[in-house]
Amino acid sequence: MTAPRLPIHDHMTELADPTRGRLLAALERQELTVGELALALQLPQSTVSRHLKILLDQGWVASRAEGASRWYRLHSALNARMQALWTLVHEAFVHTPVALQDAARLDAVVQARRSTTQSFFASASAEWDALRSEMFGARADLSALLALLDPTWVVGDLGCGTGALSAALAPHVHTVHAVDASPAMLSAAGARLAGLHNVQLHDGALEALPLDDHTLDVAVLMLVLHHVPDPLRALREVQRVLRPAGRVLIADMRPHAQERYRETMGHMWLGFSEQELQRWLHEAGFEVVRYTALPVDAAASGPAMFSCTAVAVPAPSLVLA
Structure with a gap:
């Protein structure tokens, strides 16, 4: 007699691919775009997009649109089974060499955002007051x-x-x-x-x-x-x-x-x-x-x-x- 398939089994299948675990670990730390995830995890954007769609469809990930970009993050309201499973997977993954490399590259991606902002203000500081007044009054x-x-x-x-x-x-x-x-x-x-x-x-x-x-x-x-x-x-x-x-x-x-x-x-x-x-x-x-x-x-x-x-x-x- 075959044992019945439980909801937890579906969630285990969703996290069976190591790539999806890497994506969730990154999105737990930081809201990111597909391009930033591809850069941090050193994966093709098509691969990132394919796995993100699975995680999005199954409720592991939430997203929002802002301008021409779409931002992804770990869903803030995982159910109890999903949260327990993710805690187990995360604890087994977080100290591996792959996880540590992903985290280091993710830090570099976020720092690049700050560098872009700093570069803007370095060049615009003399005109910033006038620019802000023009934009916002x-x-x-x-x-x-x-x-x-x-x-x-x-x-x-x-x-x-x-x-x-x-x-x-x-x-x-x-x-x-x-x-x-x-x-x-x-x-x-x-x-x-x-x-x-x-x-x-x-x-x-x-x-x-x-x-x-x-x-x-x-x-x-x-x-x-x-x-x-x-x-x-x-x-x-x-x-x-x-x-x-x-x-x-x-x-x-x-x-x-x-x-x-x-x-x-x-x-x-x-x-x-x-x-x-x-x-x-x-x-x-x-x-x-x-x-x-x-x-x-x-x-x-x-x-x-x-x-x-x-x-x-x-x-x-x-x-x-």
């Missing part, structure tokens, strides 16, 4: 950094203008309160922010914010404080709407002598020094003030800028006698 790196924001935060874009910053912040935080006192700016912001359901538009001035106490985790004043007649009053309002230990970020101009901005753009302040901003922030109820002069963009025609952050001091608790 001048602010791609800064936009990506917004993902570091806490997704539970409620953020105030105070003096939001046309809503560009609110639109950038919205995908990364819980809620954005966009506040501006100009009907024209709010109209433009409304058009830009349409469809962003976590952005709320408010009509209001910095000195009288239309927000309840302790609403915000973060308040951003981007190029707006120089339009405010009384910055200290405005900063006290910002402190009011921030939660205890909430943060304010101010980005504005360093002191300059461009008087024409008063007439042409309604500027009330020709920039802010570190000393006066620190004094106002401390008086308004902030601590841990950090003022940083920002690098000057050679293509920009306006004054140099700074960023300043500070932490809202929690209000003292009332102690009843």
Whole structure:
């Protein structure tokens, strides 16, 4: 009487050819193309392709297409029988001279990839900034950094203008309160922010914010404080709407002598020094003030800028006698 053929027998047949074991050992270490496998194992591409098809059809290998290339790797979800069999085969194969030679050539193939990348950057380093901007935009790196924001935060874009910053912040935080006192700016912001359901538009001035106490985790004043007649009053309002230990970020101009901005753009302040901003922030109820002069963009025609952050001091608790 012939014994029944078990599923494990089929898997044993699939790994009976030593070439397929070599392929799996390589693909367990590294995702590779057919050409790279042929180079590492010193086999014709037709042989590699034939054995890969068997392994792919039987679920030993997974693949993905990327551009004109197809990449192969050991399947990440082998069933228990396949995993046990592969562990047995791998342990018997891994220290053989053939396996050690395959591993050394595989290291050389991967290093060749790095060499290609290094050669590119060696020749393109002088033009890399311009090339990256051309391919991905001048602010791609800064936009990506917004993902570091806490997704539970409620953020105030105070003096939001046309809503560009609110639109950038919205995908990364819980809620954005966009506040501006100009009907024209709010109209433009409304058009830009349409469809962003976590952005709320408010009509209001910095000195009288239309927000309840302790609403915000973060308040951003981007190029707006120089339009405010009384910055200290405005900063006290910002402190009011921030939660205890909430943060304010101010980005504005360093002191300059461009008087024409008063007439042409309604500027009330020709920039802010570190000393006066620190004094106002401390008086308004902030601590841990950090003022940083920002690098000057050679293509920009306006004054140099700074960023300043500070932490809202929690209000003292009332102690009843």
